[in-house]
């Protein structure tokens with residue numbers, strides 16, 4: 001496997017650019033430098049926005065067929081270079097090579113779906129004569145692109161979450177400026193490579209690497225940027241929303257996902273699904289299982305199964321095919337998770353598994369008896385730590401599941417249809433998975449949350465509408 005990715009360029013309005021100052025990209029597993037990217041400046045970002053205006057004009061004039069062909073070729077490129085993309089994700093991020101391969105395949109699929117949705121981005125006729133006095137009017141609306149989309153993306157899915165912005169953005173005829181996470185810019189550069197290879201016209205796409213503090217505000221505050229499509233933490237999202245001014249906003253934010261396990265559930269299936277949902281990507285997943293509410297009569301049976309599943313999780317080197325769980329994105333984050341675990345124990349919690357850290361690695365951790373007002377119960381841990389709670393019945397589980405300022409997705413395991421449907425009605429989230437953990441998504445479904453988990457929905461068919469506007473055409477005619 002490639003250990004060194006080396007010096008990379010950034011894409012400024014379709015041109016590959018170097019800078020005298022570079023930012024080192026480090027492998028979280030050993031903190032070794034694996035590559036560098038340009039340290040983009042505020043003036044680089046300003047130039048990207050200025051040229052993006054011409055890019056938006058170019059993009060809007062691309063026919064639907066041209067957009068479909070570019071998107072299809074980009075997806076083909078990603079698939080043809082799957083291993084290179086996957087190694088890039090695994091080296092710069094915290095995913096194992098198997099998790100990285102899966103993300104790469106999903107990213108290609110997201111772009112391919114975008115090509116399909118370009119074809120379906122239509123309007124409809126309007127019956128103006130539904131109102132008296134309008135029998136001489138006919139008309140319709142069609143959709144047109146918003147203009148320039150600022151795509152700001154997180155470290156944990158460094159390729160597919162860019163695909164969810166660049167795919168629908170280009171399908172709708174927009175220019176796109178990507179500001180990738182500082183920790184994982186190399187995957188964004190690879191995505192730009194795919195679109196340049198696919199023949200995307202100049203100025204339509206920029207990937208500006210650099211520190212958020214240097215280049216973020218210029219992008220967010222520019223009156224020429226028409227939409228901010230942000231994926232990241234709730235605090236960052238709120239900060240961006242306050243600076244954005246009058247722009248379209250898409251906010252895919254944090255979570256603290258609950259799963260309910262009823263006594264009538266298949267406990268083997270529930271334990272296996274929750275362990276995967278809790279520890280995949282070392283818990284650095286917006287859908288990670290963080291809280292599990294188990295009806296008391298099944299608590300001990302579920303607990304023993306879940307602890308066995310946790311013990312079976314293999315932590316190790318990301319590039320090993322046998323590894324289930326890699327490191328966190330850096331040692332600083334690992335120390336934060338370790339501190340949250342320590343605080344939970346100080347508050348009365350007990351550790352049933354894990355609880356230890358080595359460098360950027362935190363062992364898969366299971367906590368019990370943690371009070372509901374503890375930080376690790378209320379906030380997003382974004383690490384391999386999961387909390388078990390005993391509840392008397394479904395109503396208590398639903399109430400406590402909802403008692404946080406997040407609402408992305410939840411899961412419930414039960415064989416009782418009434419309980420499943422009641423949970424789907426009463427859980428205040430964007431998605432309820434029945435007999436599955438919260439960590440389930442296909443890239444074509446509507447995806448997003450309520451409360452502190454965000455605004456709007458991604459999933460290509462839904463994002464493409466948020467990245468375009470309706471224009472009514474109404475004409476009068478005379479019955480000559």
Ligand SMILES: NC(=O)c1ccc[n+]([C@@H]2O[C@H](COP(=O)([O-])OP(=O)(O)OC[C@H]3O[C@@H](n4cnc5c(N)ncnc54)[C@H](O)[C@@H]3O)[C@@H](O)[C@H]2O)c1
Pocket residue numbers: 152153154155156157161179180181182211212213216217220231232233234236237239240252253254255285286380382408448453454
């Ligand atoms: N809802 C979803 O679809 C989804 C998906 C993945 C991750 N997330 C969330 O993302 C978070 C983890 O990712 P992260 O640590 O990269 O998030 P983050 O909020 O720290 O950073 C996200 C992006 O915002 C940029 N950024 C940070 N401060 C900024 C500023 N002031 N101005 C402009 N840009 C700024 C970062 O450089 C990065 O590109 C978690 O909360 C996770 O739940 C949500």
Ligand SMILES: O=C[C@H](O)CS(=O)(=O)O
Pocket residue numbers: 156157284285286287440441
């Ligand atoms: O981290 C959050 C991701 O959006 C979840 S998924 O990887 O897209 O399923």
